[in-house]
Amino acid sequence: MDRNEHEHVIEVTDLRRVYGGGFEAVRGISFSVRPGEIFALLGTNGAGKTSTVELLEGLARPSGGQVRILGHDPYTERAVVRPRTGVMLQEGGFPSELTVAETARMWAGCVSGARPTEEALALVGLAGKTDVRVKQLSGGERRRLDLALALLGEPEVLFLDEPTTGLDAEGRRDTWELVRALRDAGTTVLLTTHYLEEAEGLADRLAILHEGRIAAAGTPAEVTASQPSRISFELPEGYFLGDLPALGELGVIGHEVDGRVVRLRTRELQRAATGVLVWAERAGVELRGLDARSASLEEAFLGIAREASGSALEKEHVA
């Protein structure tokens, strides 16, 4: 049943996008999104998220591969697809001299089956700002105006390119709540983000994009499970790594020593942790700074970034 194409609202096959200068931003990605699902494209800046989403929105023709939205090509069958989709671009898109109400009215006149503009603005908490010019809105308010307009036509498929960038913590939570409510009402949502907690908390499934390719995909739990768990502690005074039981027998697949701090990686957290703790108990020593944890999406993400290209990406996300 999964293979049945009508089961998929968004179907992407071997998608490529090469820009005029020859830069290949999207390098053959495939994924599909089921009805009523929130799917996140996660990646650092420059990973190819926006380049991909623009192809899904039908703003550009793919250099290779294929996109199907509700069974149609969003670029060549624009007139069929557009009345059923809602789009929020990564930035801007509104004349700065119009008021919020005027902007919404202009947009509503171009949307089939538009709900009342006041209702859409109230959904995103902009009901009190209708007479404010767009140029006087804060960055977060502009994002919310953009979201309101994307929701005007009560779309079946919603594309949100970094919907919460520039929002404060409260605005972000409100947007998440709204996106979940839309999903629960049957809307299919594809969003991009570089916030790991956003992808982890909001998405039913996600794909991590790196340098134009999908580096990992699945539910947040699946992606996380592909990464090893970690144990770290300080070696007690007078002890060395060699004093521990054989690491391989504890299910440890990798280790680092940084001064007195030991870090172990394992796919069998309970077995490795038990081994370490039993050893400490028998030796009668205290393991300071003991920390044992399953992989988080952040670690999975960093692991992927590190494998692929080293430290530049890592800095950005650890900071």
Added chain:
Amino acid sequence: MSGTTAVTTPTGRAVTTPAGRLASLARAELTLLGRSKGALVTAVLVPLALPFTLRSAVDQMDVKEAGLTVGMVLLPAAIGFSLLFAVYSTLVGVYTARREELVLKRLRTGELRDAEILSGAALPAVTTGLLQSLLVAAGSTALLDVPAPRAPHLAVLGLLLGLVMCAALAGVTAGLTRTVESAQVTTMPLVLVSMIGSGVAVPLELLPDNLASVCELLPLSPVITLVRGGWTGSLSAYEALGAVATALAWTVIAVFAVRRWFRWEPRR
């Protein structure tokens, strides 16, 4: 941002029409035109003021020898100014500003077709140009003793072709314009060439014959020829047909160039 209950699934959907979408866009653009002082000066003040400054220059010209009157020079000139400033220059600014604000890109994510986006944005400027031309025609009749047009259909045809052509040429120029400020520079070539070579500021009849025959091929020349011919009634069917063909050719070329080279997003 509350109320999960307000999120409902679509029920009976009203479908938008091209006319409705155009009207919606045009209304917003009209509001924006009214709020931009610079655009208002270019669109309203300049085209109406220029004919007055031209008046004294025309009085010095040997227009009688070319079989013309002062009114017969000033009226087409005023319509030419209106096309160049109220329509062409204004629209280059509008298209460039909307592109730089990413408005065009945002509009393209919706149901509007590309041609509707450009047409809707052009409607207020084109309407301004049309109203100005009618005003100028009425004013010339009242103030400069211009008689009623002998072949009004030619004047109307010329004006309509001019309006469409100038909007299309604005699309071409906007594709070559990076910022709203640089629009003042990029619009200069067509404005200057038209003023000098298309019979706007200097009637073609006063230019040397071989130069005049080259200038007849410039974009705005057939428009001015048709408008003036519409009033004097001295245009032969052959001449009128040639002018219409020239104007159509420029319009087709411009529309092709817009389809091929128009930039919908800022350069990065």
